[in-house]
Amino acid sequence: MKTLPGFRDFYPEEQARRRALFERWAEVARAHGFAEIDAPTVEPLDLYRKKSGDELVGQLFSFTDRGEREIALRPELTPSAARMVAAKHRELRRPIRWFSLGSFFRLERPQRGRSREFCQFNCDLFGISGAAADAEMVGLLIALLRAVGLGPQDFAVRLSDRSVWNQFVAGAALPEESTVALLQAVDKLGREPAERTDARLLAAGFEPERVRSFIDEPCENDPIFSDLRRELDQRRLTEFITFDRSVVRGLAYYTGVVFEAFDRKGELRAIAGGGRYDGLVAKISDGAADLPAAGFAIGDVVIMELIEAKALPAASIQRRADQLLAGQVFLVIADEIARPHALRIASDLRAAGVRTDFALGSEKVTRQFQAAEQAGCSLAVVFGAEWPRVKIKLMATREEIEIEASALYERIGDLLKIRRLENPNLQ
């Protein structure tokens, strides 16, 4: 039996890296005033229909339950979060800043950077609009990426605003669908052959040349961006930002600023994406609540590729992952007579939160030291016929200290503490 296509198993090493990544992200989000939420993994299909229309249903894992309800595995968090906000918007202190981490599902053909179940770290800010709020979200995204060891040479945030295109079409008397078609064509620029994009543009009533030169023209001084530019500049984020009119994001519900983070080498899919979606809460709640909102999501798949491609041995994420996997103390039972003593001490150490391991069956001493080594333990304690005396071995230096068992806890505590002081990243 294998996993279903597009689903993944995570063995300890990789899972430790993911866990380290997620913990780091949560710390950064909390530092920005965001609180964690979660929502059901399974939702009514209508939650997604309402937001984006029927055409997305084909990409959802959906089914009908025994009560004839149409159900979908969630493809993203935003609609659920919008519902949560709408339901309690009168009692929630504003601005509402939420983050969450969870699994999402899309029924697509799996390929590089895309699987059918993936994790997303999602951040949303409700109840406030304007450049300050937009900059806060872009700033949080940048902080999250920097926190995993990426710098301005590794990634950039491409940023635009849908108003740019609303103004572009304002002069022409064109039907609503033309704007939608225009945005879709712009979104596909660089992903499809030029002739095809041109054909789309012509069909929608636009001259390809005009659209292209509009995109190519430098736009960081466009008055639309002036407030946002100032906010970002004050946050010292300019080096991470590229203003780029070709960024529109795929879906129709964005109403203002839109942005995506991508790797500088341009080898991977977008790392993260988001924007302002002021109409969504009203739409989800049928007008019961109407709050401005902006948010983004970072998937785990592309970012893990990027981290692993960088392969920085000193990266804080790898250090934390190693720490999550490593043991601390290994009890070597050199003589089975001493096993009951070792077991009692193991229980005490474990109760005190010390990561403690020992051989479950009779094993040669050599084998036990190998296990201690492989588990990454910094201390081994040898229990043998000389009980109640035991030997503590410092694995790093091979130094041995023989002491009375009664002094063991204190001594281990000291040794682990010393190690902590020497290297705060290990304990």
Add this chain to the structure above:
RNA sequence: GUGGCCGUAGCUCAGUCGGUAGAGCGCCAGAUUGUGGCUCUGGCUGUCGCGGGUUCGAGCCCCGUCGGUCACCCCA
């Protein structure tokens, strides 16, 4: 849904002209009867994805099929 590439040991892969299957890593044992990383010695592991065809003979050639992967499509 469409197309390219790939399926050989637990893993990564080699396998020449078609002649009965190999390396490295890992694992196990020993050198070392109470001491780990290195070294050395020995050992285990195969439905060559599956089915059919060609052939005296197929891992290799042909057809089909399944799986993986990358790309297209789509991308919240």
